[in-house]
Amino acid sequence: MERRGEAGGRVCMSQTVFPAHADHRGELSAGQLLKWMDATACLAAEKHAGVSCVTASMDDIQFEDAARVGQIITIKAKVNRAFKTSMEVGIKVTVQDVLTNVEKIVSVAYATYVAKPVGAGKIELEPIKLLSAQDHLEHTLAIERRRIRLGYEQVFENLMLESNKEDTFEDEDAVSTEFTHVQSIELVQPPHANHHGNTFGGQIMAWMETVASISARLQKAFELSL
Structure with missing residues (x-):
């Protein structure tokens, strides 16, 4: 039996990339990968906590390489540190080509999950x-990454205050945001929910990535038409 706090906070998931997971270029879509990353990391958090957990935040994510149809994605997640009711989970994503057996790192990320016990009960996580x-x-x-995360809100507030003080100007070559505005309305259905019946963070990130990607392509298309 695994003991919570030892190997209980570690999860490894492997998945073959099928056409349904890919974009128009035949590469694994970032949204699909974000869903897998969140689902794997959340399970790691729940294995350690022994109760349901929800996604609180995910740090800046950079994709070092792309995965294509037919390749294998492996996601390893482990709880790095447990605080009172929250945990930092480290996530490492690699891609392997089944023909060449070459493995490359796709992404390394850190996410925060909060333990949510059923009812009004409280929980204090084990170290x-x-x-x-x-x-x-x-x-x-x-602990240092946590300190930085908590300081983000104040930093962004200061940036907004400073930007409001700056003089605005019109750029002749600027593209109006009207041409890149995209809105998506989604009906939450069973495939969008996790094992608790709730829409999980990874699904929301996937929707956000899809809309942002369309907006970016509209910007590029408009520039090419000029």
Whole structure:
């Protein structure tokens, strides 16, 4: 039996990329990958907490490589540090070509999950059992990453205040946002829900990525038409 706090906060998921997961270029869509990343990381958080968990935030994500149809995506997630009711989960995504057996890193990300026990009960998470030098390093860095996350809100507020003070100007070559505005209304259906029956963070991120991608393509199309 796995003990919570030891190997209980680790999950590995592998998935073959099928055409239904790909975009018009035959590459795994970022939205689909975000759904898989969130689902895997959430399970890692729930294995450690022993109760339901919800996505609180996900740090900046950069995709180092693309996965194509027929390749295998592997997502490893583990709880780096447990705070009182929240956890930082580290996520590592790799892609493997089944013909060449070459494996590449796609992304490394960090997400925060909050334990949500049923009813009015409260929970205080157990600390993580550190098994390796890498575990110790991630555990130490997690507190610094948390401090940075908590400071983001104030930083953005200051940036907005500063931007409002700056003089606005018209650029002759600027494209009106009217041409790149995209709105999507989604009906939440069973395929969009997690094992608790709720729309999960990964699905919301997938919808956001789809809309943002369409907006970016509209911008490019408009520029080419000029």
